[in-house]
Amino acid sequence: MTISLPTKWVWDSWYVRDGDLWHVFFLQADKALKNPDLRHFNVSQGHAVSCDLKNWEHKGTAFAPSIEAAWDDYTTWTGSVVRGDDGLWHLFYTGGSRSEDGLKQRIGHATSTDLHNWTRVNGGLALDIDERYEELTPGHWPDRAMRDPWVMRDPKGGWMMYFTARVPGREEPNAGGAIGFATSPDLYNWTLQDPVYTAGEFGQLEVPQVFEKNGRWYCLFCTAPQHYADAYRATYPGTPVNGTHYLVANDPRGPWTVAPGLFLDGDPAVDRYAARIVDTDDGMVLLGFIANPNGGEFVGEIADPVTVTIDADGWLRLG
Numbered sequence: 001m002t003i004s005l006p007t008k009w010v011w012d013s014w015y016v017r018d019g020d021l022w023h024v025f026f027l028q029a030d031k032a033l034k035n036p037d038l039r040h041f042n043v044s045q046g047h048a049v050s051c052d053l054k055n056w057e058h059k060g061t062a063f064a065p066s067i068e069a070a071w072d073d074y075t076t077w078t079g080s081v082v083r084g085d086d087g088l089w090h091l092f093y094t095g096g097s098r099s100e101d102g103l104k105q106r107i108g109h110a111t112s113t114d115l116h117n118w119t120r121v122n123g124g125l126a127l128d129i130d131e132r133y134e135e136l137t138p139g140h141w142p143d144r145a146m147r148d149p150w151v152m153r154d155p156k157g158g159w160m161m162y163f164t165a166r167v168p169g170r171e172e173p174n175a176g177g178a179i180g181f182a183t184s185p186d187l188y189n190w191t192l193q194d195p196v197y198t199a200g201e202f203g204q205l206e207v208p209q210v211f212e213k214n215g216r217w218y219c220l221f222c223t224a225p226q227h228y229a230d231a232y233r234a235t236y237p238g239t240p241v242n243g244t245h246y247l248v249a250n251d252p253r254g255p256w257t258v259a260p261g262l263f264l265d266g267d268p269a270v271d272r273y274a275a276r277i278v279d280t281d282d283g284m285v286l287l288g289f290i291a292n293p294n295g296g297e298f299v300g301e302i303a304d305p306v307t308v309t310i311d312a313d314g315w316l317r318l319g
């Protein structure tokens with residue numbers, strides 16, 4: 001496997017390039033827990049570097065939950081890293097608190113000069129949701145979704161943030177999945193906007209990643225069969241799979257639609273999840289972690305990169 005640790009499980013990851021060197025940040029938890037289902041609430045962020053996305057030098061833990069009582073003293077989950085106009089590296093991440101049993105997710109912000117040592121900005125909290133997004137609703141969903149921030153430059157100027165969320169008022173739990181949206185002029189001051197995707201096909205669209213190629217916008221996401229809405233499940237052209245798929249749009253603000261056909265990456269023999277597409281000098285590649293191949297034991301390693309191409313009709317293809 002490309003990224004693996006003998007004493008830790010590794011899962012969600014995100015990548016940034018600094019010159020010739022690739023940096024990966026990933027969620028990690030000690031295998032001493034024995035049960036991989038416990039990893040989410042015993043988590044920190046690991047860091048490694050590579051020149052080729054295949055051979056990695058591990059740098060250790062780069063970020064972790066707050067030691068003091070805080071909004072993020074329980075979890076520091078998936079995020080993204082960008083370089084700001086101020087020359088600093090900016091990490092946006094998902095946080096959860098012990099006082100709320102980690103059930104309410106919010107988005108945090110930290111900065112770094114070296115991509116390894118991070119300092120929270122004003123206590124870290126960058127953004128929270130309002131009534132346009134679903135609050136914690138016991139019996140409907142077990143958590144309040146506001147996670148996996150993907151931050152990128154806005155073609156209109158400033159910055160955009162996409163994140164995993166849900167919208168209220170949907171009777172079917174799996175019809176509420178949404179892609180949340182926020183904007184900022186400077187990476188420090190964020191304004192929550194209406195979600196950009198609320199079509200109702202999934203209960204959650206995890207780990208969104210938005211990018212543009214050849215004039216078309218793509219939004220990668222991952223989800224599981226148990227989170228397909230009834231209507232989507234009924235029209236899916238195959239057996240529902242655990243994996244990564246994508247939305248398409250002509251504008252980063254939408255409207256977005258689900259790409260037709262089978263999931264982009266949903267082979268149960270591999271069971272890759274939370275995949276990212278990385279744009280290299282030699283083309284695009286996809287990297288994701290291996291979960292439970294063929295329903296077996298949890299692996300917790302990030303697989304070798306797989307080539308991604310765009311066909312004549314503008315659809316993403318593996319290989």
